[in-house]
Amino acid sequence: MKNKRVIVGLSGGVDSSVAAYLLKEQGYEVIGLFMKNWHDDSVTISDECPWLEDSNDAMLVADKLGIPFQTVDLSVQYKERIVDYMFKEYENGRTPNPDVLCNREIKFDVFMDIALELGADYVATGHYCRKGTIEKEGEQVHQLLAGVDENKDQSYFLCQLSQGQLAKALFPIGELTKPEVRDIAKAQGLITAEKKDSQGLCFIGKVRLPDFLQQQLKPKEGVIVEIPETLDSYHKSIPRFDSKTSELAFHSTKPEYAVSQGKIVGKHQGAHYFTKGQRKGLAVGGTKEPLFVIDTDVNENVIYTGQGNKHPGLYRSVLFVKNEELHWVREDLQLSDSETMPAKARIRYRQALENAKLYKVDSGLYVEFENKQSAITEGQFVAWYIDDELIGSGVIS
DSSP: OOOOEEEEEOOSSHHHHHHHHHHHHTTOEEEEEEEEOOOOGGGOSSSOOHHHHHHHHHHHHHHHHTOOEEEEEOHHHHIIIIIHHHHHHHHTTOOOOHHHHIIIIIIIIIHHHHHHHTTOSEEEOOOSEEEEEEEETTEEEEEEEEOSOTTTOOGGGGTTOOHHHHHTEEOTTTTSOHHHHHHHHHHTTOTTTTOOOOOSOTTTOSOOHHHHHHHHSOOOOEEEEEOOTTOGGGSOOOOOOSSHHHHHHHHHSOOOOOGGGSEEEEEESOGGGOOTTOOTTOOOOOOSSOEEEEEEETTTTEEEEEESTTOGGGEEEEEEEEGGGEEESSGGGOOOTTOEEEEEEESSTTOOOEEEEEEEETTEEEEEEEEEEEOOOTTSEEEEEETTEEEEEEEOO
16 A cells, blocks of 8 residues: 655744654655745845745755655735735725735645645644544544643644644644654754744745735825823713513624824824834824833725724624635534524633633624623634634634
């Protein structure tokens, strides 16, 4: 019986290097593939060309492990599916999550197609998460489980994967902690053993997002408004609701702000460069507590801020996901209209899981948190879990 063939996305980092090593140890036929996602060197900050260095490291690792290696250029698909999406979201005043999309659209779609054409049985990545497979009513059901290393769990980034994608996916380092991964790399003499984790977007390398945006979205000056916590709408009495749905709708609606409700404290170069909860980059001094962005209005080009991270404008207990932006990793567990489910949820990577309840309505899904959440941001992903299994996700609307 011939060994199963696995294509590993070698990124030039330590995680994917060790993933390739472990698969080889487990007897798979392993091929390393480096994805080149970006061409435009005019937006990288420094003279270093990160993808060149990374592809070189990936090649040296493949060489050391004695596995075939090649580079695939996915920059056209990347531009269409990720970069264009990012700009559209920013222009609409939402904050995109390119990393989640990159996994759904590039690594486990375009890249997976290439791998399957090369006769692969599986595609593997260096993500800190695990895959489980259970039998249910005679069918195989795949589970997306959190990584064992709680500091590093990356299941959130894979929250948009489907059963079809999971069926073909392997996550070899999900059972390990980061220090264990580095130890293995050191023991095997892999050049990436001490390499720092890459930060920033999963494609542009060492680039600042505002610089990248500024190239495409023209700066335009607007005002920064500070909203006091004494604003009436924060303290209005909560009406009596005739149904749970109207209560959820009430609590998921964000306040509408007007310039007249606060005072102008500064200027900015474009509301679309800012995101909710952001503190840096406002360049407004003289307040007792630092200012945080509580909302942006891209149509009027106004940034609304509040003092301190306890400002009521930052907090909401309910969010909504529209049907067309709702995704169940576990299709067999999806809710029908008017069904509910207790779960744990997070609205950003590395956030601790929070107690929540899901409510399915005809237009989408409400997620109601036990505790109010700071900076629920439109365009970002919410993911929900049962124990350590990610069962679904959606775009916050």
